[in-house]
Amino acid sequence: MDTALSSEQIAQFERDGYLVFRKMLEPAACEHMLSVAKTQLHEAQQPLEYEAVLGYPGAPASLDAEGGRTVRRLRGAYDRDACFHDWARDPRVVGKLRQLFDEPVCLTLAHHNSVMTKHPQFGTATGWHRDIRYWSFTKPDLICVWLALGDEIASNGGLKFIPGSHRLAIAREQLDELDFLRPDYAPNQALFAQGKPVDLHQGDVVFFHSQLFHAAGVNTTSSVKTSVAFAYHGNSNQPVTGSKSATAGDIVISD
Numbered sequence: 649m650d651t652a653l654s655s656e657q658i659a660q661f662e663r664d665g666y667l668v669f670r671k672m673l674e675p676a677a678c679e680h681m682l683s684v685a686k687t688q689l690h691e692a693q694q695p696l697e698y699e700a701v702l703g704y705p706g707a708p709a710s711l712d713a714e715g716g717r718t719v720r721r722l723r724g725a726y727d728r729d730a731c732f733h734d735w736a737r738d739p740r741v742v743g744k745l746r747q748l749f750d751e752p753v754c755l756t757l758a759h760h761n762s763v764m765t766k767h768p769q770f771g772t773a774t775g776w777h778r779d780i781r782y783w784s785f786t787k788p789d790l791i792c793v794w795l796a797l798g799d800e801i802a803s804n805g806g807l808k809f810i811p812g813s814h815r816l817a818i819a820r821e822q823l824d825e826l827d828f829l830r831p832d833y834a835p836n837q838a839l840f841a842q843g844k845p846v847d848l849h850q851g852d853v854v855f856f857h858s859q860l861f862h863a864a865g866v867n868t869t870s871s872v873k874t875s876v877a878f879a880y881h882g883n884s885n886q887p888v889t890g891s892k893s894a895t896a897g898d899i900v901i902s903d
């Protein structure tokens with residue numbers, strides 16, 4: 649299997665909590681996804697997540713305020729269009745996940761499962777957090793697969809990671825009530841200083857562990873930044889009964 653991870657890549661994922669794959673998806677496939685996303689945004693096809701509703705610092709105050717209909721996520725990407733559905737099941741992705749989990753792979757339909765947009769002006773920054781805050785699973789070991797459909801760099805709100813932070817023990821007082829690392833808490837400054845920007849370009853993919861701290865800035869350019877994010881778990885790691893993760897459902901996508 650020419651897409652298999654080497655033992656060095658597996659060790660790197662275990663050490664750093666993320667792995668970048670350059671140009672995994674061809675430009676034509678990325679352009680097609682971009683045009684589907686643009687149409688769905690233009691038509692405001694639900695389900696959408698609005699910046700104003702999410703309410704991160706700097707977001708429009710309400711849906712009726714200026715910029716109030718700025719979309720952050722086109723939710724439910726798996727069922728939006730064949731191009732997103734097929735990408736979620738792409739053997740180049742699933743084969744690598746199968747190796748990392750060392751068991752059959754499931755796609756969770758809870759959270760991520762979205763086309764992420766970061767709009768100029770009204771798109772908000774995301775503080776340092778671990779994605780595990782979005783889910784309830786028996787083990788905190790999910791992997792997000794993030795596909796860049798265009799440039800993702802500091803000026804348009806590209807991702808930053810704290811390498812190895814998926815293994816850190818974090819004290820409750822380091823976090824705010826939404827489980828973001830508190831910017832006002834002095835001991836967190838040393839962690840922030842380890843944050844590493846990871847520039848991505850069209851077709852690049854980053855896998856990152858659900859316990860890895862990451863953040864992203866605002867988009868100071870004039871173009872929307874668009875990415876596709878799906879999250880996966882091993883078959884033995886099931887959502888907690890009665891949780892939103894269980895209700896949303898998941899799909900077994902490998903043997």
Ligand SMILES: O=C(O)CCC(=O)C(=O)O
Binds near residue numbers: 774805863865
């Ligand atoms: O693009 C961003 O602002 C970061 C998004 C992110 O990290 C998340 O939704 O978990």
